[in-house]
Amino acid sequence: MSFKALGLSEPLLKAIRKKGYETPSPIQAKAIPSVLEGKDVLASAQTGTGKTAGFTLPLLHLLSENPKQKFRPIRALILTPTRELAAQVFANVKEYSEFLNLRSAVIFGGVNQKPQIATIRKGVDVLVATPGRLLDLQNQGALSLKRVEIFVLDEADRMLDMGFLRDIERVMKLMPDKRQNLLFSATFSKDIKKLAYSILNNPVQVETARQNTAVEVIDQKVYRVAKGKKTGLIIKLISEGNWKQVLVFTRTKHGANKLCKKMISAGITAAAIHGNKSQGARTKALAGFKNGSVRVLVATDIAARGIDIPLLPHVINFELPNISEDYVHRIGRTGRAGAEGQALSLVSADETSYLKGIEKLIGESIEVEIVEGFEPDPNASTEPIKPGQNRNQNKGRRTNSRNSNSKGSGNSRNSNRNKSRNRNRNTDSKRN
Ligand code: ADP
Ligand code: MG
Numbered sequence: 001m002s003f004k005a006l007g008l009s010e011p012l013l014k015a016i017r018k019k020g021y022e023t024p025s026p027i028q029a030k031a032i033p034s035v036l037e038g039k040d041v042l043a044s045a046q047t048g049t050g051k052t053a054g055f056t057l058p059l060l061h062l063l064s065e066n067p068k069q070k071f072r073p074i075r076a077l078i079l080t081p082t083r084e085l086a087a088q089v090f091a092n093v094k095e096y097s098e099f100l101n102l103r104s105a106v107i108f109g110g111v112n113q114k115p116q117i118a119t120i121r122k123g124v125d126v127l128v129a130t131p132g133r134l135l136d137l138q139n140q141g142a143l144s145l146k147r148v149e150i151f152v153l154d155e156a157d158r159m160l161d162m163g164f165l166r167d168i169e170r171v172m173k174l175m176p177d178k179r180q181n182l183l184f185s186a187t188f189s190k191d192i193k194k195l196a197y198s199i200l201n202n203p204v205q206v207e208t209a210r211q212n213t214a215v216e217v218i219d220q221k222v223y224r225v226a227k228g229k230k231t232g233l234i235i236k237l238i239s240e241g242n243w244k245q246v247l248v249f250t251r252t253k254h255g256a257n258k259l260c261k262k263m264i265s266a267g268i269t270a271a272a273i274h275g276n277k278s279q280g281a282r283t284k285a286l287a288g289f290k291n292g293s294v295r296v297l298v299a300t301d302i303a304a305r306g307i308d309i310p311l312l313p314h315v316i317n318f319e320l321p322n323i324s325e326d327y328v329h330r331i332g333r334t335g336r337a338g339a340e341g342q343a344l345s346l347v348s349a350d351e352t353s354y355l356k357g358i359e360k361l362i363g364e365s366i367e368v369e370i371v372e373g374f375e376p377d378p379n380a381s382t383e384p385i386k387p388g389q390n391r392n393q394n395k396g397r398r399t400n401s402r403n404s405n406s407k408g409s410g411n412s413r414n415s416n417r418n419k420s421r422n423r424n425r426n427t428d429s430k431r432n
Helices: 010-019 026-036 051-065 083-096 114-121 131-139 156-161 165-173 190-199 227-241 253-265 279-291 301-305 324-331 349-362 412-427
Strands: 041-044 076-079 104-107 126-129 150-153 180-185 204-207 219-224 246-249 270-273 296-299 314-317 342-347
Touching: 010 051, 010 083, 026 041, 026 051, 026 204, 041 051, 051 076, 051 083, 051 126, 051 150, 051 180, 076 131, 076 165, 083 104, 083 126, 104 114, 104 131, 114 131, 126 131, 131 165, 150 190, 156 165, 156 180, 156 190, 165 190, 180 190, 227 253, 227 314, 227 342, 246 301, 253 270, 253 296, 270 279, 279 296, 296 301, 301 324, 314 324, 324 342, 324 349, 342 349
Parallel strands: 041 180, 041 204, 076 126, 076 150, 104 126, 150 180, 219 342, 246 296, 246 314, 270 296, 314 342
Antiparallel strands: none
16 A cells, blocks of 8 residues: 555645655555545544644645635645644645645644744645634634635543533534534544534544553443343334444355345345455445444455445444454444444353453453343353364363253253254354
């Protein structure tokens, strides 16, 4: 991946070379194309990962593409929490725009405002500002935000920590409704999500693999359930909750197809995406899901990773991933305007060790619920099912195994049926 491949113009590529960057950082590679497409973007990546260039480069590209305006109204506003950060971002804007015909300025408090006002009077395309001084100068009539096309909230988490929420809201009212919004943050808390949804329209969410940060802010729940009752439970949850947009994860392609069929039989529009589907089928499924004609999208981890899905109210793990980090990726897709996002996991006995691994990674235990009629099987083995593993030879399984699906008490016939089902499942357990 190169900066050129991301679609940036030659004057920017020249500035990037001068700066000595060879390849885009992961968050840059993810964010830049979406910003160039004119989309609202919610980006989170740890500090020091190059977020500044992630928004500055495409922002400059977009501004330079459109003819410059005669009086140079402020067309892009970048808000940062502190003057140090404002100065730093401004320095970057200056460097990256060296070969473009764009003007920029920075304003922050604690220094004489006169030179700042004089600079703005001459006309600037890009203004970097801290909220306090910005509102101050606006109040004095020294600047107008009525022509802002692109609004960037940088270091949004620190903004909130520093109590700038009110100021941000005030600034928003001063800009035209129709504009592109970008929100960049090192962490991704519940409050950031709330803020994001008051600012962003249908945002593309981009993030680079986080450690265990910020997971604790997502509303998570585990349903302990017998393996054979998962399909019934998920259908109940989706229908009774009347959920309209649900992303469901399965561990295998086969599992995704099977679940999808069951959903459709139950009257829930659903589509599956995974590696075996053609690009056309995947695009169609995704489009249907985005426009609301498909309620449930069933995906495998690998298929879901490469696609841009806006934040969703509900993510359900039909099966837990055996790689704990995948769980963090999956549930990071939740959240939506007004409503809180929920990440639910259906967990059967054989997934117990996966659950433990996930809880260890995120550093907390997840709330557990059991739904009447969909109880877990108390006799099921907690031994994980591995690809190719045959349960019949599994010594970890209890000898008095009882099939929880059957109403009667355990007998050898049920037990055998249970085993043969497990055997079938073993053959689908290859990832994605
Ligand atoms: P963040 O906002 O994520 O904390 P910054 O935008 O401040 O990160 O960038 C951190 C450092 O990485 C800066 O010194 C910046 O110049 C450098 N940097 C940014 N992008 C690249 C890149 N593609 N290649 C090399 N260094 C980069
Ligand atoms: Mg930064």
